[in-house]
Amino acid sequence: xxxxxxxxxxxxxxxxxxxDLCFAPGREALSSYRLRDGIDPVAGLSLSxxxxxxxxxxxxxxxxVRVGTAEALLLGPVAVHPTRQGEGLGGLLIRESxxxxxxxxxxxxxxxxxxxxxxxxGFALLNGVExxxxxxxxxxxGFELAPDAWAGVTGKVGxxx
Numbered sequence: 001x002x003x004x005x006x007x008x009x010x011x012x013x014x015x016x017x018x019x020d021l022c023f024a025p026g027r028e029a030l031s032s033y034r035l036r037d038g039i040d041p042v043a044g045l046s047l048s049x050x051x052x053x054x055x056x057x058x059x060x061x062x063x064x065v066r067v068g069t070a071e072a073l074l075l076g077p078v079a080v081h082p083t084r085q086g087e088g089l090g091g092l093l094i095r096e097s098x099x100x101x102x103x104x105x106x107x108x109x110x111x112x113x114x115x116x117x118x119x120x121x122g123f124a125l126l127n128g129v130e131x132x133x134x135x136x137x138x139x140x141x142g143f144e145l146a147p148d149a150w151a152g153v154t155g156k157v158g159x160x161x
Contacts, residue, residue: 002057002089004096007046015048015059022079032112034132035074035159036063042073044104045097049080049089057084060093062101067110067129068155072142073101075111094121098143107149110157112139128154 007015042062049058058080065074075097080089098121101109111118112135115125123141131140142150 001052002049002092003051004047004049004093006044007041007048007059007061011048011056011059014056015061018056018059018079018081019077022082023077032074032076032131032135035065035157037159039063039160042104045073045100047093047097047100049093051084057081058089058093060097062097062109064160065110066158066160067108067153070108070153071106071160072153072157073106073109074157075109076113091121094118098145102145107144107146108153109143109145111141111143112136113141114139115141126150130156132157 042064046061047059048056051057058078060078061076063074065072075094078090078093098109109123110126110129111123112131113123115123115138118141121143123143125138126140126142129140129142130137144150
């Protein structure tokens, strides 16, 4: 059993330590991190998951970005502590945060990830959307929170300002 709640300032460093544990050293050198520099995660969508003992088991963050002139949410990173993987927590974090994003009135989500994993949640390849290099275009995926939210949305993904 996990308790999901919005990430708070008090969670920040513990969540960062989880990301360091789950991802390769130098994760912050990825081009997607340039889109996040100096921008706060989206309030209420960036979630932490704790077990019954209050131990951080997983986390997910969202960031505002622009795709061309359209607003979007950048999902990532999502991480589950290695001792809790295989329990469905990553899926729970993704599904719950997407429901919350709809409730907040957001229309579209973008991420860089593996299509076989994220496809089961409804993410699909985005054509005509360009993440900063050196991102593999085959890993740029999108999800519609509103009908036809990605229709006609193309261009470079840039910082939300």
